[in-house]
Amino acid sequence: MGEARDVMDRLTEAVTHGDLTTVAELYAEDAVAFTPDEGELHGRDAIVEYRRTMTEAIPDATFTPLQQYEADDTAIDEGVFSGVNTGPIPLPDGETLPATGRKISIRGTDLATVKDGRITSYRLYFDQMLFLDQLGLLPQD
Template structure:
């Protein structure tokens, strides 16, 4: 197992773990000038902004667990594909900055993330998940005419 895999596993454990040090542990995984690309917020630059985004996700589904389907490592990049599951008991932050109240509904989302690591920290992070699937599982999409 290489350094990229170790950092990715540490990051995933921090993101889905509990405890008061979650924000600090997540932040330690990222370089100060890291870049993240997400399906809902686009490009996010800088450790502080990335951590803020990730903590909003965690707050929306605080009991989240990650079930890995595939783990890969190639050079300085680690890739995870799997399912994030949990209950929406916190507010959902929309790209506009608006928040929606918790629905109390359970979600199970397939996603994939990649982390490129240099000097023991993530410098580039990419997260992929289906936003429509997420909103649909929360019951937040309008009913479509049949």
């Protein structure tokens, strides 16, 4: 196992346990993250804040890996993020969605590029429509 794989595994553990101190330690101060729901985030503080909102919205989260890879300085995970929405979800317009109490199970992929033991670039991909549907936020036919 190389450095990138080790850092990604530690990140996954920290995120699913709500350990934002460790999340912050794993990112370079000038890291950049690309997310499907918040777009491009610049800097450790913005990335940790993004993670905070998800750990508060789904505090019992688990991640079940389906595929894990490492190529040079980049670790790649495909897996299922699951939990129950028991906390508020901040919306892009500044409003807050109250907890729905609904279960979610979202398949996604994330990639972390690591240099000197810290993530410098992070990319997350998941199906936002499935997430919204599982929360009961899409119109039902």
